[in-house]
Amino acid sequence: MTSTPLQDNASQPVVSLRRVTRAYGDGHGTVVALDDVTVDIRRGEFTAIMGPSGSGKSTLMNVAAGLDDATSGDVVLGGATLSQLDDNARTTLRRSQVGFVFQAFNLVPTLSVAENIRLPFELAGRRVDAAERQWIDHLVRTLGLADRVGHRPSELSGGQQQRVAIARALASRPAVIFADEPTGNLDSRSSREVLTLLRTAAREYGQTIAMVSHDPVAASYADRILVIADGRLVADHGALSPQQISDLLIGFEVGAA
Ligand SMILES: Nc1ncnc2c1ncn2[C@@H]1O[C@H](COP(=O)(O)OP(=O)(O)OP(=O)(O)O)[C@@H](O)[C@H]1O
Numbered sequence: 001m002t003s004t005p006l007q008d009n010a011s012q013p014v015v016s017l018r019r020v021t022r023a024y025g026d027g028h029g030t031v032v033a034l035d036d037v038t039v040d041i042r043r044g045e046f047t048a049i050m051g052p053s054g055s056g057k058s059t060l061m062n063v064a065a066g067l068d069d070a071t072s073g074d075v076v077l078g079g080a081t082l083s084q085l086d087d088n089a090r091t092t093l094r095r096s097q098v099g100f101v102f103q104a105f106n107l108v109p110t111l112s113v114a115e116n117i118r119l120p121f122e123l124a125g126r127r128v129d130a131a132e133r134q135w136i137d138h139l140v141r142t143l144g145l146a147d148r149v150g151h152r153p154s155e156l157s158g159g160q161q162q163r164v165a166i167a168r169a170l171a172s173r174p175a176v177i178f179a180d181e182p183t184g185n186l187d188s189r190s191s192r193e194v195l196t197l198l199r200t201a202a203r204e205y206g207q208t209i210a211m212v213s214h215d216p217v218a219a220s221y222a223d224r225i226l227v228i229a230d231g232r233l234v235a236d237h238g239a240l241s242p243q244q245i246s247d248l249l250i251g252f253e254v255g256a257a
Pocket residue numbers: 024025031032033051052053054055056057058059060
């Protein structure tokens with residue numbers, strides 16, 4: 001598909017996968033983790049990616065973010081086709097366009113909360129400007145971390161650590177945030193806080209978010225639900241209730257290898 005110069009940039013997808021396949025290994029041991037997937041992650045939307053264990057959700061996220069290479073097909077991130085970039089260019093693009101939130105928080109233990117949140121700027125080799133400092137202060141306050149900025153991650157609860165990870169992802173206003181099971185290690189109250197925060201970031205700040213989750217309650221916070229089974233995209237829905245999502249998933253758990 002060709003894009004025309006008249007098209008509004010705001011309506012362009014942030015990430016496009018075009019017939020993307022990712023196979024691991026070769027010969028008899030080949031595992032096709034992603035099988036001919038075509039999908040857009042749309043700007044300003046909170047998208048949930050669901051599916052059985054081993055269905056290819058993390059692979060989809062890693063390939064879409066340029067952390068892993070597609071075996072065939074194209075990934076377009078922030079207007080650039082990833083396969084046409086060398087490793088350095090891809091790393092630079094990722095640092096400017098993508099934020100990550102993982103199940104295991106991935107905070108640097110030796111850095112304070114404030115230093116962890118500023119890490120993406122350090123990695124990109126640039127200073128936090130005045131507007132960004134205000135934004136970070138706003139995030140820290142909104143996330144209830146104001147009295148924790150000097151603490152180390154080990155001094156925080158799991159929910160607080162995940163809020164720091166989300167503040168870090170939001171701080172540089174990346175084109176897209178990928179979150180892989182961000183509530184996987186949290187109790188239900190902390191999960192609700194984190195999910196509300198992600199939804200608010202999409203609705204109020206226009207932040208594009210793609211979240212991998214097994215949990216129908218978590219996915220019910222999203223604007224859109226994608227289901228992957230055996231490496232293929234098998235469902236693409238608007239917002240659904242937890243019950244509707246459970247019903248949708250039941251059809252795909254059965255028969256999944
Ligand atoms: N580095 C790798 N080498 C070989 N096979 C891999 C590799 N990474 C993933 N796979 C395989 O690809 C398939 C998809 O894995 P993936 O991690 O994307 O699943 P997932 O949907 O994220 O599962 P889960 O819900 O358990 O996290 C699995 O069969 C997995 O074993």
